[in-house]
Amino acid sequence: MNRIISVVLLALCGAALAPTVRAQTETASLAIPVLSLTFSPNYVAADKGFWRDQGLEVKFSSIPGVGATNAVLAGSVDFTNTAASAFMRALARGQKLVAIGNTLERVQIELVLSKTFLQGRAFDPQAPVEARAKALKGAKIAVDAPNSIVHGYIRYAAKKAGLDPDRDVTITPMAPPAMIAAMRTGQIDGLAMSRPWPSMMRQEGVGVTVLSSPQGDFPELNPFNYNLIVTRPGFCEAKPSVCRKLMAGFNQALGFMHENQAETLAILGKRFDKTDPAMVKDAFDGVLAGTPRTAQVQEIGFTHAQDYMVNAGIMQADEVLKSFTGIYSNDYVK
Numbered sequence: 001m002n003r004i005i006s007v008v009l010l011a012l013c014g015a016a017l018a019p020t021v022r023a024q025t026e027t028a029s030l031a032i033p034v035l036s037l038t039f040s041p042n043y044v045a046a047d048k049g050f051w052r053d054q055g056l057e058v059k060f061s062s063i064p065g066v067g068a069t070n071a072v073l074a075g076s077v078d079f080t081n082t083a084a085s086a087f088m089r090a091l092a093r094g095q096k097l098v099a100i101g102n103t104l105e106r107v108q109i110e111l112v113l114s115k116t117f118l119q120g121r122a123f124d125p126q127a128p129v130e131a132r133a134k135a136l137k138g139a140k141i142a143v144d145a146p147n148s149i150v151h152g153y154i155r156y157a158a159k160k161a162g163l164d165p166d167r168d169v170t171i172t173p174m175a176p177p178a179m180i181a182a183m184r185t186g187q188i189d190g191l192a193m194s195r196p197w198p199s200m201m202r203q204e205g206v207g208v209t210v211l212s213s214p215q216g217d218f219p220e221l222n223p224f225n226y227n228l229i230v231t232r233p234g235f236c237e238a239k240p241s242v243c244r245k246l247m248a249g250f251n252q253a254l255g256f257m258h259e260n261q262a263e264t265l266a267i268l269g270k271r272f273d274k275t276d277p278a279m280v281k282d283a284f285d286g287v288l289a290g291t292p293r294t295a296q297v298q299e300i301g302f303t304h305a306q307d308y309m310v311n312a313g314i315m316q317a318d319e320v321l322k323s324f325t326g327i328y329s330n331d332y333v334k
Helices: 002-024 037-047 050-054 067-074 084-092 129-136 149-160 176-184 197-204 240-259 261-271 277-289 299-312
Strands: 026-032 056-062 079-082 098-102 109-114 140-143 170-173 190-194 207-212 228-231
Touching (some): 026 037, 037 056, 037 079, 037 240, 037 261, 050 056, 056 240, 067 228, 079 084, 084 149, 084 228, 084 299, 098 240, 109 197, 129 149, 129 207, 140 149, 149 170, 149 299, 176 190, 190 207, 197 207, 197 277, 261 277
Parallel strands (some): 026 056, 026 079, 140 190
Antiparallel strands (some): 079 228, 109 190, 109 207
16 A cells, blocks of 8 residues: 555656646757858757757757848847857947857868969968968959958958959859859859868869968967857846756857767768768868867957958948947856
């Protein structure tokens, strides 16, 4: 009889506790601007169940480009990823956002020029950055969009080389797959983008690396808040546990990426199953080099991003933020 009573009591306790456990699971939505290994921590946190273990269900939404940020502003999603350059330009234009974490501290852009274009030019791949950047003169370069962080990279490099970015370089915006096709056929002389697109041109023997921030070029830009997690002002104050759980999952993912690289590559390989595994590894190596151990936001990362944009001519002097107070918080990373 005592055993029966105990079983009944345990069953009743379980029934009473079940709603409490379910109530602890919260939900959040996260917009991803493009399918890219730049967002490796997102995929690792989801596929390893780090958010689920925290009691948070995160739903991904694929919303291209600036649309992801606009979705946060409109309240249709809770969070998105964005580089400090786009984030700060939005703030300068009166769009209210706040960053609560950062998962990448190094610019991920590379510039490759075609071997055909470089023929007859005195290009030395071991020369200082300023000398290598002179190879841009007269080149037709594909970038993702006008005045994007990628376009800014070409302008920044051209100025470093003493070139006029508006007269000495021709910029052609196009989607990354179109860049590859255009470079193969000689319609463009080079492309600037994050991996794996530059890696494809190297692997095929079509392109030569001229500049690579993943490999350490332009160290004056490090650290750079390259992959901020942003939301609307007031959201985390209203839902602090959601923000804490989200950032706890990101922190777990960052540590896992450093300590379990083979398993991380397996996870990413499933996400990018149409991409050559060698290209996935190449891109991951570049991402890992700029991946911090914690998602805390560094204020100097905003300083470097703002200097970059001004020097690249994609942010005007009157748009410069005099203070970064209130645009970020590390309260939820602890």
